[in-house]
Amino acid sequence: MIPKQSFRVFVPFVCCVCFMIDHIRAQAIDESRSLRLLVETLHTIDDPGVQASLMRGMLSGLEGRRNVPTPEGWSELSRELGNSDDPSVRDISIRLSQIFGDPLAIEKSLAILQDKTKNPGERRQALRALLTLQNEETSLLLESLLDEPELRLDAIRGFAAIENAAAPAVLLGRYPRLDPEHQRAVIETLATRKRYAQALLAAIKGQQVPRNAIPAHVARSLKAILGERFVNVFGEVKSMGADRERQLAKYKKMLTPAALAKADASRGRIVFKKTCASCHLLYGDGGKVGPDLTGSNRANLDYILLNSVDPSYDVPDGYKMVTVTSNDGRLINGVVEEEDGTRLVLKTAEQPRVVISKEDIDQRKISDKSIMPDGQLDQMKPQEVIDLIKYLRTTEQVEMAK
Numbered sequence: 001m002i003p004k005q006s007f008r009v010f011v012p013f014v015c016c017v018c019f020m021i022d023h024i025r026a027q028a029i030d031e032s033r034s035l036r037l038l039v040e041t042l043h044t045i046d047d048p049g050v051q052a053s054l055m056r057g058m059l060s061g062l063e064g065r066r067n068v069p070t071p072e073g074w075s076e077l078s079r080e081l082g083n084s085d086d087p088s089v090r091d092i093s094i095r096l097s098q099i100f101g102d103p104l105a106i107e108k109s110l111a112i113l114q115d116k117t118k119n120p121g122e123r124r125q126a127l128r129a130l131l132t133l134q135n136e137e138t139s140l141l142l143e144s145l146l147d148e149p150e151l152r153l154d155a156i157r158g159f160a161a162i163e164n165a166a167a168p169a170v171l172l173g174r175y176p177r178l179d180p181e182h183q184r185a186v187i188e189t190l191a192t193r194k195r196y197a198q199a200l201l202a203a204i205k206g207q208q209v210p211r212n213a214i215p216a217h218v219a220r221s222l223k224a225i226l227g228e229r230f231v232n233v234f235g236e237v238k239s240m241g242a243d244r245e246r247q248l249a250k251y252k253k254m255l256t257p258a259a260l261a262k263a264d265a266s267r268g269r270i271v272f273k274k275t276c277a278s279c280h281l282l283y284g285d286g287g288k289v290g291p292d293l294t295g296s297n298r299a300n301l302d303y304i305l306l307n308s309v310d311p312s313y314d315v316p317d318g319y320k321m322v323t324v325t326s327n328d329g330r331l332i333n334g335v336v337e338e339e340d341g342t343r344l345v346l347k348t349a350e351q352p353r354v355v356i357s358k359e360d361i362d363q364r365k366i367s368d369k370s371i372m373p374d375g376q377l378d379q380m381k382p383q384e385v386i387d388l389i390k391y392l393r394t395t396e397q398v399e400m401a402k
Helices: 004-026 031-043 048-061 074-082 087-099 103-114 120-132 136-145 152-161 167-177 180-190 194-205 216-226 228-234 240-254 257-262 265-275 301-309 382-392
Strands: 320-326 331-339 343-347 354-357 361-370
Touching: 031 048, 031 074, 048 087, 074 087, 087 103, 087 120, 103 120, 103 136, 120 136, 120 152, 136 152, 136 167, 152 167, 152 180, 167 180, 167 194, 180 194, 194 216, 194 228, 216 228, 216 331, 240 301, 240 382, 257 382, 265 382, 301 382, 320 343, 331 354
Parallel strands: none
Antiparallel strands: 320 331, 320 361, 331 343, 343 354
16 A cells, blocks of 8 residues: 555656556557556555546546446455545546446446435436436436426436437427526427437427527538428528628628617627527637637627628638537537547537547538538627627626626
8 A cells, every 4th residue: 555645756656647548548559458557556545635536537538438348456446445435536436337337336326316315416417427328217317307407407418318209298398488598408409319300390380499499500400400301391591601792791781880889788798698608708708619709809890790690711620510420310510629549529509528439429520611500690680789799899898788
């Protein structure tokens, strides 16, 4: 055992081991050897802080994976770690055991998820881990979790992770009673699988879901899944590239100096929050799928309009849209955040980080289009466009209108 007083000496060694194992995995060299080395190292440590740090490195390296062969020595080690006085050590060891396919570890997480006396954050973590493992029992629990406000959003998105025949009826049945954030999550979830998309299309046709509730990026996904069936109900999903000049002229005429002088940047911030913030940061607020707009050329009206009207006009490689179809039929659109020999990590408009095991990928396409859909401004009322542009041209953050 390494004594606790050796902690400062040992930490650099742990960091070195983590770096080495990440490098080995990235180079597709024998993963089992890497994991065995880490298990052997953990056997020599009695400091909970070091144990937790080393296991977090393992967990990060195996993110998005499932049924990874159990490394030699892990079963014995996990029993010891499960009795640790440190809750972090116990928790991380359980999560690793799940990835190694341990049925007892999966049962523990299911028990945590169903225990309403547990902290919501702990239950949410258990739910996300179980969904990553494609646990069918978890999928059957999602409907009941919709009744819990703290878990509702994750439960809605969980129906996308694992196909569930009841999902369309369950989600559309609750749709009218949900708040706007959860309604949008329902729409985004139903645009991930063909069976779901067919039910959503029927709801649009029957006016159960308003046409104007379908964001442009979702319309693009639905057209990809359903083709002309979607277009016949929804209408054509327009590409702005062909008539860029006409669109630019239309908005230049609308956004006169007089109109912008009367506009309200605080109202514009609300529009930004609803339509842009899922992908873009501005003044530190928003998502990280697209570029951070804080330092961009926002004072230039032509620059703002060109990138809003035709976002695919000049797309840097790092922001080109990647479309992944999984082996079980799930469609995911995003931009690549990171990739190695075993997994692909996408940033999407719905979630900041979606980890996909490469063994689960059926098809992958890279588009010249930006992940930002065409026609965003066309979905807004004229005053909303004017207020949004006023906000985008600010030089410092403004209060949000109430």
